[in-house]
Amino acid sequence: MVRFENVGMRYGTGPEVLRDITLRLDAGSFHFLTGPSGAGKTSLLRLIALAERPSRGLASLFGEDLSRVTRADLAPLRRKIGIVFQDFRLIPHLSAFDNVALPLRVAGVAEAKLRDNVREILEWVGLADKLDAKPPTLSGGQQQRVAIARAVVARPKLLVADEPTGNVDDAMALRLMRLFEELNKLGTTLIVATHNAALARQFNRSVLHLEDGELQAAAAAWAAS
Amino acid sequence: MSAPGPAIPFGRDGSSRFLPALTLLMVFLAGLALAAVMDLERALARWDQSLTGTLTVELPAATGATDKSLDAALAVLHDAPGIKSATAIDRDATAKLVEPWLGTALSPADLELPRLIDVRLDVSAHADLAALRAKLAAAAPGATLDDHQLWLDSFARFARSAEITAIAILVLIGGVAVMSVAFATRTGLAVHRDTIELLHLMGARDAYVARQFERQALRLALIGGVAGLVLAAAALLALSQAANAVSLLGDSVTLLPPLHLRGWNWAVLAVLPIVAGLVAMATARITVLATLRRLP
Ligand SMILES: Nc1ncnc2c1ncn2[C@@H]1O[C@H](COP(=O)(O)OP(=O)(O)O)[C@@H](O)[C@H]1O
Ligand SMILES: [Mg+2]
Numbered sequence: 391m392v393r394f395e396n397v398g399m400r401y402g403t404g405p406e407v408l409r410d411i412t413l414r415l416d417a418g419s420f421h422f423l424t425g426p427s428g429a430g431k432t433s434l435l436r437l438i439a440l441a442e443r444p445s446r447g448l449a450s451l452f453g454e455d456l457s458r459v460t461r462a463d464l465a466p467l468r469r470k471i472g473i474v475f476q477d478f479r480l481i482p483h484l485s486a487f488d489n490v491a492l493p494l495r496v497a498g499v500a501e502a503k504l505r506d507n508v509r510e511i512l513e514w515v516g517l518a519d520k521l522d523a524k525p526p527t528l529s530g531g532q533q534q535r536v537a538i539a540r541a542v543v544a545r546p547k548l549l550v551a552d553e554p555t556g557n558v559d560d561a562m563a564l565r566l567m568r569l570f571e572e573l574n575k576l577g578t579t580l581i582v583a584t585h586n587a588a589l590a591r592q593f594n595r596s597v598l599h600l601e602d603g604e605l606q607a608a609a610a611a612w613a614a615s
Numbered sequence: 616m617s618a619p620g621p622a623i624p625f626g627r628d629g630s631s632r633f634l635p636a637l638t639l640l641m642v643f644l645a646g647l648a649l650a651a652v653m654d655l656e657r658a659l660a661r662w663d664q665s666l667t668g669t670l671t672v673e674l675p676a677a678t679g680a681t682d683k684s685l686d687a688a689l690a691v692l693h694d695a696p697g698i699k700s701a702t703a704i705d706r707d708a709t710a711k712l713v714e715p716w717l718g719t720a721l722s723p724a725d726l727e728l729p730r731l732i733d734v735r736l737d738v739s740a741h742a743d744l745a746a747l748r749a750k751l752a753a754a755a756p757g758a759t760l761d762d763h764q765l766w767l768d769s770f771a772r773f774a775r776s777a778e779i780t781a782i783a784i785l786v787l788i789g790g791v792a793v794m795s796v797a798f799a800t801r802t803g804l805a806v807h808r809d810t811i812e813l814l815h816l817m818g819a820r821d822a823y824v825a826r827q828f829e830r831q832a833l834r835l836a837l838i839g840g841v842a843g844l845v846l847a848a849a850a851l852l853a854l855s856q857a858a859n860a861v862s863l864l865g866d867s868v869t870l871l872p873p874l875h876l877r878g879w880n881w882a883v884l885a886v887l888p889i890v891a892g893l894v895a896m897a898t899a900r901i902t903v904l905a906t907l908r909r910l911p
Contacts, residue, residue, distance in 0.1 A: 441816055443911055461910070462820075469818030479813055483624050492622055496819040544818075 391417045391548060391579050392438055397447030399437055406445070407433050408603045415581060417547070420574045422590035423583040425600030431583040432476065432552055434600065438581065439473050439550045440464055452547070469497055472541035472578075474551035478533045480525040486512060486536045487521040493544040511539045515569065531562040538566065542573060549573060551582045555589060567593060621827045622814060628806045630799040631835060637799075638839030638895065639846070641792045642887050646847025648781040648788070649887070653880045655774045655781075670734035670744075671761045672701075672751060676727035684755035685730050691754045692734060695747050699735040706730075792891065796836075796898040800828055804906050811907075825903040829896045836895035840888025847884065851876065 392415035399408040408430050415421060415438075423431050436442045440451070449456040452470060459467065472493075480489050487508055494504040512518055515535035525533050534554060541549060551570065555563035567589065574580050581598075584590055590597050599606040625631055672692070674684055685703055692701035709728050744762055751758045804811065811824055855875065876884075 439816060441812070461908070464815075465818045465820045468816055471816075473816055479809070481622055481624065481810065481813075483626070484620070484622065488620075488622075492814075493817040495622075496814060496817045496823055 391415050391419075391452065392581075393448075393450045394437075394444075395448040397437070397444045397449050399433060399442060400445050401433075401442075406603065408437065411437075411447070411605055413598060413605060415548070415579055417579055418574070418577055419579055420570070420593075420595045421581045422593070422595055422597045423581055423600065424585065424587050424590055424597055427585060429600040430603045431585075431600055433603075435473075435550045435552050435581065435583055438548075439471050440468050441473075469493070469544060470547045472544065472546035472549045474534075474537050474541045474549070474554045476552040476554075476556060476583075478525070478537040480533055480536055480540075482525050485522045485524060486517060486528070486539075489525065489536055490539045490543050493540060497544060508539075508543060511543045512536075515539045531558045534558055534562075534566065535569075538569060542578070546578065548579045549581075551580070553583055553585065555584060555586060563589060621831060623803075623807045623810050623824075623827050623831075625803070625807075625827075625831045628803055630803050630831075634796065634799055634832065634835035634895070635839030635842070637795050638792070638836045638888075638891050639843040641788050642840045642843030642891050643847045643850075645785055645788050645887055645891075646844060646884050647850065648784045649884060650847070650851050650876060650880065651781045652778050652785075653876065653883065655778050657875065657877075659771060659774045668736050669763070670736060671763075672732040672734060673759050673761060674730040674732075674755055675757045675759075676729045684758070685732070687754040688732060688751055688758050691747070691750045692732065695750070697737050697743070699737045701732055701734045704731040704733055789894065792894060793898050796832060796895045797902045800832065800899045800902040801906060803828060803831075804903065821904055821907040824907060825900045828899040828903045832895040832899035833892045836892040837888055840891040843891075844884065844888050847887075848881075 392413070394411050394413045397408065397411040398406045399411075400406045411434065423434065425431050433442070437444060437449070438451070440456075444456065451467060454463075454467065481492070484492070490512055491504050491508045494507065499507075509518070509521070512521060515538055517532060517535055517539070520528065520532060520536075523532075525536065528536065534557065538551075538554065541551070549570070554566055554570075558566065563586075570580055570582060571593070672688055674688060689701055689703060692698055706728065709731055713728070744760065748760050751760055814824055
């Protein structure tokens with residue numbers, strides 16, 4: 391599903407913030423991405439989510455060589471990817487319903503068709519009674535669940551979540567992780583960044599550990615945490 | 616749920632105030648310029664019609680314009696082809712024409728006034744004016760024939776250059792409007808960069824983003840355009856009232872061509888806000904697509 395070989399990335403003309411990244415995310419797998427703040431977790435997720443382009447190395451996504459993907463090809467690939475941003479990035483003037491409906495509207499799904507879908511997803515994250523609420527009136531945990539609903543409403547093959555538990559209490563963090571496990575059981579490939587190594591350990595999943603822009607071997611990652 | 620509004624929070628950027636104000640001004644100015652063009656066209660056609668159908672023959676007083684030479688001139692005119700009528704203007708009427716300048720203190724008899732003959736041409740018959748002029752000079756020495764052509768020509772020249780100026784103003788307004796919308800759109804793209812990235816990451820194509828900007832530009836330009844049209848219409852009505860007032864003061868003769876827009880003229884003006892909306896929409900679309908195409 392995702393294959394990187396010696397991938398490097400820089401912002402503009404700055405230094406490489408990711409170096410020699412080699413990784414493989416198989417279909418249906420579940421990975422944690424750990425590492426200290428500034429290690430490059432967000433950058434790696436943005437690379438995987440097609441928000442940035444690699445500056446070197448071989449990268450392929452859904453079997454497509456990224457060096458050959460043109461700007462016009464990006465849209466259909468991106469529709470197979472759901473993203474949960476660290477800072478939610480909900481649109482404040484749109485209701486929870488409209489925020490969640492956005493990926494479907496962007497893909498041209500008819501209003502009549504998307505309505506039940508959006509309601510169902512918001513119900514699944516426990517926000518059936520907040521359809522019309524604007525994000526600023528919601529708590530952090532509620533906003534994060536709207537963001538997760540938006541990321542999965544179009545049934546992405548790959549879900550990328552950047553510190554989804556960073557802004558919520560432990561109980562809510564556990565609840566969100568359960569949602570991710572459910573999605574994974576339904577076949578979604580997940581990669582979840584967190585600086586909370588304890589949480590990652592608790593779920594006994596594959597852990598990718600980043601230090602200063604480089605991936606550490608899995609064993610080293612366990613030792614480091 | 617109601618129809619989805621734009622995902623981009625346009626309400627928070629300056630263009631939602633800037634664009635309507637700008638379009639208001641543009642449509643107002645374009646409305647005045649367009650009204651001027653249409654009114655000049657009409658005035659030109661009217662002057663052309665009313666003046667080419669008439670001639671004035673003048674027998675100068677200095678040559679002792681007698682009734683005899685007047686009769687001779689009239690005889691020539693009655694015989695000439697293509698002339699509908701030729702009527703001598705009597706002394707009293709001639710005196711009345713100069714009364715505004717000289718007052719009533721002098722009686723017509725005291726004045727050495729030229730005698731005038733008002734000639735109506737059969738417009739379809741194309742009278743030979745050169746031949747007529749020669750015959751008149753022979754029959755009544757000193758008689759001159761004024762076909763108003765000189766006057767008409769200079770009026771036409773004035774009208775044409777005024778028209779060209781007005782059209783140039785229209786083109787200029789259009790150019791400024793396009794540049795301003797492009798500028799506002801580029802500013803909007805920068806202000807809403809994060810939301811646009813979000814839409815792209817969800818799988819939105821550039822056309823989807825462009826559509827949001829198009830709709831916003833159309834909406835704002837229509838608001839400003841309709842307001843500008845209302846102001847232009849008010850200004851034009853006020854101008855035509857003023858012109859009417861002037862022509863009432865000056866009897867039936869007036870130098871100001873009264874502003875008389877007809878039904879279809881108003882219809883053309885009413886199209887202006889729609890044109891402004893469509894221009895804004897097209898400009899926004901082209902600007903967004905051109906700007907986004909340069910992204911990696
Ligand atoms: N938009 C950006 N432009 C330039 N440098 C950036 C940008 N985003 C992150 N960086 C830099 O990249 C490095 C990795 O940052 P980031 O990926 O955010 O790490 P993490 O998510 O692990 O905290 C840091 O040195 C950071 O300063
Ligand atoms: Mg980060």
